[in-house]
Amino acid sequence: MEKAYHSIGELAEATDTKVETVRYYERIGILPAPKRTSGNYRAYSAGHLARLSFIRRARDLGFTLDQVRALLALADQKKQDCGTVDALAREHLADIDRKISDLKALRRELSGLIGQCKQGTIADCRILSALSPR
Amino acid sequence: MEKAYHSIGELAEATDTKVETVRYYERIGILPAPKRTSGNYRAYSAGHLARLSFIRRARDLGFTLDQVRALLALADQKKQDCGTVDALAREHLADIDRKISDLKALRRELSGLIGQCKQGTIADCRILSALSPR
DNA sequence: TGTTGACCCTGTACCGACTACAGGGTGCAG
DNA sequence: CTGCACCCTGTAGTCGGTACAGGGTCAACA
Known part of the structure; x- marks a missing residue:
């Protein structure tokens, strides 16, 4: 027991x-x-x-x-009836989709920056300039 | 000016x-x-x-x-040299990849649950039972 | 029996990155 | 000169926990 x-x-x-x-x-x-x-x-x-x-x-x-x-x-x-539960879950799924696509955009942006600084100095670092005001 | x-x-x-x-x-x-x-x-x-x-x-x-x-x-x-900056960005990219794959797993799981409750009552709602202790 | 040591208790403060007031002062347009 | 948008400081709240401090309880082992 x-x-x-x-x-x-x-x-x-x-x-x-x-x-x-x-x-x-x-x-x-x-x-x-x-x-x-x-x-x-x-x-x-x-x-x-x-x-x-x-x-x-x-x-x-x-x-x-x-x-x-x-x-x-x-x-x-x-x-x-459990339509309410389903709706809650659907809403949540939409949130997740938003987050995924935001992160993917971010990933693209960041990965484009990486590996461009191999021997430069800070003065011409592409990552920093990409982050600087446009 | x-x-x-x-x-x-x-x-x-x-x-x-x-x-x-x-x-x-x-x-x-x-x-x-x-x-x-x-x-x-x-x-x-x-x-x-x-x-x-x-x-x-x-x-x-x-x-x-x-x-x-x-x-x-x-x-x-x-x-x-901006290797430090590059490393910081790489580390961050790895974080992003982790987040994306976590969210995708979550998405799969949640979307599998949605749409299974069309006319049931709470008593046999699949979403709730999926959340209940196994 | 006495004493470790693991576990439990309450209460409070802290984390990150803001956000939201309250209660007042400033600056400008009509 | 009055009204309103904006600014100031200071403090407390948000979310979802986490981390103590300072104690109490319980079971095992010597």
Whole structure:
């Protein structure tokens, strides 16, 4: 049988989170405060583990904590249609696409600059002049 | 003839920066404090404009303020070989490549989830279950 | 039984790179 | 001379944590 409760350290390790971060999530109200042991240690249930896993995974996917809050709120009130969730994800995908194309533009620009300074002095460094006011 | 001095608002507009950000740059010592008018307004020279343009452009390209500081220090002490600058840029390019591939992986994952929830209820939403503990 | 040492507690301050006021002063046009 | 846009300083807030300081708890081992 599974252990009924987990310490904060176990929870943190299981979800690849720092202990301080778990406490931070509790403080900002995204992870409910668990029961305490007689020694005042936090005692987390499987539900806490599930919720923290959800939060971490969504964070890994780049959702902000506010978006995670929204997703959790939706998940909590079941029986609604999940178009809202889909819309949230689509919006997020559009953000990601924007970032990717920005980074690609940046990459092109920067890689064009590299390797042009092999023996020059700062005075005629192409990277610095590319960054200088046009 | 060009105007000799610029107000903080003009400088900000010319470099697409917020006025508060310009003051912030001065406070952290990356943009030198300009002369003041009799009314205690900041009066920026063309040199300030050039330096701020440099900072903003480097920031747009994703350099941190610390990296910008390093670039400015190099640019200031001319006549050195610019291999250092080149190395800094190469390092940065590697960062960009990492970011791009991370985002692409994320994109794949997220776009696989989207569009699977057309008529379901939250109870069987694939996005939510993909986020739930495995 | 006593003492290590790993873990836990609270509270607060800090990070980067800004952003947003509050509460006041300046400068110019009508 | 009044109104308004702009400027000043100083401080606090944003996001998502991270890093202590200064203590308490617990289990194992001598």
